[in-house]
Amino acid sequence: MSKFESWGRYPRLEANVVPLSWTTDFPLPNPPATKILPVGAGRSYGDVCLLDHGTLLKTRGMDRLQSFEPATGILRCEAGVTFAEILDFAVPRGFFLPVTPGTKYVTVGGAIANDIHGKNHHFAGTVGRHVQRLELVRSDGARFECSPTENADWFSATVGGMGLTGLISWAEIRLRPIVSRKIQYRGTKFTGIDEFIALSKAARAEYTVAWIDCVATGKNFARGIFMQGDHSQLPEPLTRSKQPWLTLPLDLPEFVLNKFSIGLFNALYYKKQFGKEKTGLVDYEPFFYPLDSLLEWNRMYGKSGLVQFQCVLPWEADQQMGIVKILKAITASGLASFLAVIKVFGDIASPGMLSFPAPGITLALDFPIRREATFDLLDRLAHITLEHGGRMYPAKDARMTAEQFQSFYPQWQAFARYIDPAFDSAFWQRVTARG
Amino acid sequence: MASARQQLPSRVLVLGATSAIAGGVMRPLAEQGASFFLAARNPDKLKAVASDLLTRGASSVFVQMIDLDDTSLHPELLETARTKLGTIELALIAHGVLGDQEKAQADYATTEAILRTNFLSTVSLVTWLANYFESTRQGVLAVISSVAGDRGRKSNYVYGASKGALNVFLDGVRNRIDRSGVQVLTIKPGFVATPMTAHLPQNGLFAHPAVVGKGILKAIAKRKDIVYVPPIWALIMLIIRTIPRSIFKKLNL
Numbered sequence: 001m002s003k004f005e006s007w008g009r010y011p012r013l014e015a016n017v018v019p020l021s022w023t024t025d026f027p028l029p030n031p032p033a034t035k036i037l038p039v040g041a042g043r044s045y046g047d048v049c050l051l052d053h054g055t056l057l058k059t060r061g062m063d064r065l066q067s068f069e070p071a072t073g074i075l076r077c078e079a080g081v082t083f084a085e086i087l088d089f090a091v092p093r094g095f096f097l098p099v100t101p102g103t104k105y106v107t108v109g110g111a112i113a114n115d116i117h118g119k120n121h122h123f124a125g126t127v128g129r130h131v132q133r134l135e136l137v138r139s140d141g142a143r144f145e146c147s148p149t150e151n152a153d154w155f156s157a158t159v160g161g162m163g164l165t166g167l168i169s170w171a172e173i174r175l176r177p178i179v180s181r182k183i184q185y186r187g188t189k190f191t192g193i194d195e196f197i198a199l200s201k202a203a204r205a206e207y208t209v210a211w212i213d214c215v216a217t218g219k220n221f222a223r224g225i226f227m228q229g230d231h232s233q234l235p236e237p238l239t240r241s242k243q244p245w246l247t248l249p250l251d252l253p254e255f256v257l258n259k260f261s262i263g264l265f266n267a268l269y270y271k272k273q274f275g276k277e278k279t280g281l282v283d284y285e286p287f288f289y290p291l292d293s294l295l296e297w298n299r300m301y302g303k304s305g306l307v308q309f310q311c312v313l314p315w316e317a318d319q320q321m322g323i324v325k326i327l328k329a330i331t332a333s334g335l336a337s338f339l340a341v342i343k344v345f346g347d348i349a350s351p352g353m354l355s356f357p358a359p360g361i362t363l364a365l366d367f368p369i370r371r372e373a374t375f376d377l378l379d380r381l382a383h384i385t386l387e388h389g390g391r392m393y394p395a396k397d398a399r400m401t402a403e404q405f406q407s408f409y410p411q412w413q414a415f416a417r418y419i420d421p422a423f424d425s426a427f428w429q430r431v432t433a434r435g
Numbered sequence: 436m437a438s439a440r441q442q443l444p445s446r447v448l449v450l451g452a453t454s455a456i457a458g459g460v461m462r463p464l465a466e467q468g469a470s471f472f473l474a475a476r477n478p479d480k481l482k483a484v485a486s487d488l489l490t491r492g493a494s495s496v497f498v499q500m501i502d503l504d505d506t507s508l509h510p511e512l513l514e515t516a517r518t519k520l521g522t523i524e525l526a527l528i529a530h531g532v533l534g535d536q537e538k539a540q541a542d543y544a545t546t547e548a549i550l551r552t553n554f555l556s557t558v559s560l561v562t563w564l565a566n567y568f569e570s571t572r573q574g575v576l577a578v579i580s581s582v583a584g585d586r587g588r589k590s591n592y593v594y595g596a597s598k599g600a601l602n603v604f605l606d607g608v609r610n611r612i613d614r615s616g617v618q619v620l621t622i623k624p625g626f627v628a629t630p631m632t633a634h635l636p637q638n639g640l641f642a643h644p645a646v647v648g649k650g651i652l653k654a655i656a657k658r659k660d661i662v663y664v665p666p667i668w669a670l671i672m673l674i675i676r677t678i679p680r681s682i683f684k685k686l687n688l
Contacts, residue, residue, distance in 0.1 A: 018633075019630065019633040021455070021629075021630045021633075022479070022480055022483060023483070024479050024480075061455070061630065061633075064483050064484065064486065064487035065486070065487050065490040065491060066483075066486045066487070066490065067486065067490055068490050078483075089491065
């Protein structure tokens with residue numbers, strides 16, 4: 001038994017880790033006595049990729065490409081290939097990921113299992129919409145291909161299915177063409193949710209997201225920078241990214257991140273951009289993956305780890321009271337971190353039964369774990385989310401209750417029929433209250 | 436770096452082609468359009484590796500399913516590879532087993548099997564390849580050995596002996612054919628995160644096969660004789676080798 005940590009490093013659960021190197025390695029020749037769960041790069045924050053005293057199938061060794069069709073942009077690869085590896089392959093050939101989260105160190109299997117979204121959600125929907133086909137391997141040895149038209153119910157259960165429906169062994173993803181590494185960027189300062197919504201609605205860019213200050217109060221409440229970008233149309237050499245070399249070498253002590261240091265960081269970050277507007281060409285790496293250049297940045301939160309909170313709240317009739325209430329609860333707590341982002345999701349339907357994104361406003365941020373204070377706050381935030389008809393994101397959660405989950409995702413029982421009988425996860429145990 | 440790249444071989448024979456370290460060496464070569472002849476035991480895995488290399492840009496990939504323990508098959512295999520590739524510019528020998536030290540201590544048959552795979556079958560391949568390269572007065576003969584061959588340790592001396600013997604053999608071969616323009620490269624990886632080591636507790640010293648592969652290609656481009664990958668292992672093994680025997684024999688290594 002060894003500890004396998006998710007990105008939040010909370011909770012910490014023992015599990016037996018079995019690496020898979022080939023798509024034929026599963027089912028295991030000697031099936032374990034415990035339940036099993038596939039895990040990719042372990043970049044989800046909470047416990048969707050954990051299983052207490054279970055067997056984790058680590059898929060990173062399944063890292064081979066199978067085929068690429070430049071005419072259509074369709075890449076077929078094993079599930080342990082990371083988005084970083086896809087970019088290394090695709091960018092020099094003039095292609096880019098159809099959808100990417102805020103880190104490129106996720107695997108294809110993990111991205112599909114959590115039906116991840118990105119800054120272009122209003123444009124492209126979730127990653128599942130760009131998955132043409134995948135192979136699902138069940139613990140009884142059955143292997144079958146799923147697509148939106150073939151075994152469509154299995155496809156829909158597996159996309160966003162948190163790894164519970166079986167092992168995704170390979171997938172076909174439709175990449176999109178680019179002519180440059182650069183992003184035509186525009187940053188606009190705003191104050192208040194109304195101004196953020198107005199900017200989001202007026203924006204025509206493919207990528208939009210805003211950084212928001214969750215510490216500032218009074219006249220600075222809900223200030224932030226609205227960022228938009230499009231792939232540059234000016235052809236430029238398509239080189240491969242350099243490998244990052246900077247690793248956070250140790251766990252910082254817990255006291256380093258507090259409301260004063262974060263308040264200072266936020267003020268500096270806000271003021272770094274002098275004028276109301278800033279435009280320019282930037283490389284895609286800092287635009288999409290600002291934190292990836294510091295490897296193991298999660299150690300900044302110290303040994304106790306961090307929790308994320310991400311919710312989406314639907315549009316409300318007149319004012320967005322829900323999101324304002326959430327922001328007020330966060331600023332009042334003094335627990336916020338500087339890594340807070342807010343974005344308007346578009347109307348494109350998510351393909352997975354349990355996919356998280358839905359039309360409305362999504363807010364995501366980290367909290368250092370200060371035990372009861374943090375957990376009480378998360379519970380308050382979950383309540384407000386529920387009151388306003390929203391939902392929370394399993395891939396970023398370590399705390400939602402069974403009652404909360406089942407209200408957020410009333411379709412959970414229909415999904416449960418597709419779970420592989422040998423599979424389970426700490427998350428699923430928690431939110432179906434058997435744990 | 437650009438000049439080093441141009442020197443990289445483009446007709447490549449890989450024995451034990453499903454090894455993770457071999458993958459780290461082959462992928463950058465595939466990106467540059469190399470041709471491959473791959474030999475390994477498992478047909479499904481061979482096919483997966485071949486597709487990966489072709490997708491990344493390999494000009495052509497030939498595969499041959501074979502159990503390399505059977506040395507009687509070697510000459511025909513190598514002849515076929517030469518015919519398919521035209522010229523073999525790089526031969527990478529990457530097959531091997533870690534073996535079970537405890538079982539080997541108790542049972543000579545286990546020890547013999549480890550020596551057969553890691554040492555004798557490699558000697559058979561190198562014998563043919565050394566003569567081939569010597570006669571064509573070109574080529575790179577790169578063999579994956581191990582840091583474990585630098586000094587016998589109680590935790591894995593059977594594996595270590597198979598690699599240590601291999602190192603001596605390669606030293607001799609190099610001494611013979613280097614003057615014919617052939618590079619003989621002894622590769623000594625430290626801990627690499629591969630299926631072979633998956634059962635061991637992983638720590639910060641475990642390197643990704645891609646990193647190890649790049650280190651090997653750099654050593655080929657620089658025409659090195661011996662390379663420790665990652666380079667930190669040169670220092671670690673220097674220390675290990677320097678420990679006086681009177682102390683070493685009491686250590687738990």
